[in-house]
Amino acid sequence: MPQNTPSFIAYDALVDLLQAVFTRAGTSDSVARTLAQNCAGAERDGSLSHGLFRIPGYLGSLKSGWVDGCAVPEVEDVAPGFVRVDACNGFTQPALAAGTPLLLEKLAENGVALIAIRRSHHFGALWPDVEPFARRGLVALSMVNSFACVAPVGGRKPVYGTNPIAFAAPRAGEDPLVFDQAASALANGDVRIAAREGRMLAPGSGIDREGQPTGDPAAILNGGALLPFGGHKGAAIALMIEILSAALTGGNFSFEVDWSKHPGAETPVTGQILILIDPERGTSGGFAARVETLLDRVIDAGQPRLPGDRRYALRRASARDGIPVDGALLRDLQRMAGR
Numbered sequence: 001m002p003q004n005t006p007s008f009i010a011y012d013a014l015v016d017l018l019q020a021v022f023t024r025a026g027t028s029d030s031v032a033r034t035l036a037q038n039c040a041g042a043e044r045d046g047s048l049s050h051g052l053f054r055i056p057g058y059l060g061s062l063k064s065g066w067v068d069g070c071a072v073p074e075v076e077d078v079a080p081g082f083v084r085v086d087a088c089n090g091f092t093q094p095a096l097a098a099g100t101p102l103l104l105e106k107l108a109e110n111g112v113a114l115i116a117i118r119r120s121h122h123f124g125a126l127w128p129d130v131e132p133f134a135r136r137g138l139v140a141l142s143m144v145n146s147f148a149c150v151a152p153v154g155g156r157k158p159v160y161g162t163n164p165i166a167f168a169a170p171r172a173g174e175d176p177l178v179f180d181q182a183a184s185a186l187a188n189g190d191v192r193i194a195a196r197e198g199r200m201l202a203p204g205s206g207i208d209r210e211g212q213p214t215g216d217p218a219a220i221l222n223g224g225a226l227l228p229f230g231g232h233k234g235a236a237i238a239l240m241i242e243i244l245s246a247a248l249t250g251g252n253f254s255f256e257v258d259w260s261k262h263p264g265a266e267t268p269v270t271g272q273i274l275i276l277i278d279p280e281r282g283t284s285g286g287f288a289a290r291v292e293t294l295l296d297r298v299i300d301a302g303q304p305r306l307p308g309d310r311r312y313a314l315r316r317a318s319a320r321d322g323i324p325v326d327g328a329l330l331r332d333l334q335r336m337a338g339r
């Protein structure tokens, strides 16, 4: 994408613009709105690997017929604490939205509830799927698998996706505590951004096509693979996420995603799980205070910031100044929106 002087755009204006881009690419109005909010929110919060950078990939998937931008998710009530959703080859976020009312009903009844989504394309950051639940006082944990670009420890071929896991917990009088991280050394999107900018990655972020450790993004992307974060420990997390997001939901494993007959497609069709817990069932009123006690100690011990703090700071700055977007990119988006 072209680089130019940044323009500043308000969040609502960016959502409207992206909604028009998605609608023009053939999605239903409600899918367009959901994706636009997700993508604009990622850009606003500085989750740049899953913000506007992803628009060509979304459009490539839509144009090639790989994803159904008008899919209507099917929600199934399968057990007292268990909701199952078939996204019907549509995007994941609308499927999660469709299943949420039933999920919350089950949570109110049981104190814990799980939603398992399959045949779903997740191409965004994961924190937008958990943060809103923590704002309602709930603990949320979610995982998604993606497409094979991460090698198992000691392996030479990609098997796992970059498989993010996100966790959110409410805090007393503060924005929720949220972490959202790939199971790989980096997100694939960040490798692609580094390749585009001609930047090397930390040595050993991945392997080349011969299985040799490398920090060259081009070698990782062209026949090589990323490595899990933290050696065998991250690899175990990637493995668990494949099992929970795919085997447990009825979705594809990352290595089963085959878009070879859909040139231009980029959105992996896999699965997602999200578990909600009402923390008050565990502590009867003490949860948020206990979280604060722990976080105070962490900061006191010298950790300069908490996960999520960078995003929230950028969100506040964007509310004040607008979201910085490359000027040429903004003009491209306006053209794509037919404006």
Ligand code: NDP
Binding pocket: 047, 049, 050, 122, 123, 124, 125, 126, 127, 144, 145, 146, 162, 163, 164, 165, 178, 179, 180, 181, 182, 183, 185, 186, 187, 188, 190, 305, 306, 307, 308, 309, 310, 311, 312
């Ligand atoms: P990062 O490594 O950038 O960040 C991971 C987490 O650690 C964030 O919550 C971040 O908070 C926090 N963090 C980072 N630095 C610090 C620090 N110094 N002190 C305390 N906390 C810190 O994320 P990844 O590169 O692993 O993932 C980037 C994004 O890519 C995620 O949003 C993820 O969901 C997305 N992704 C999506 C995939 C998909 O299939 N849809 C696949 C893979 C990744 P903060 O945000 O505030 O910096």
Ligand code: PYC
Binding pocket: 049, 122, 123, 124, 146, 147, 162, 163, 182, 186, 187, 188, 189, 190, 268
């Ligand atoms: O950045 O790793 C990534 C990714 C994969 C699918 C969506 N994002």
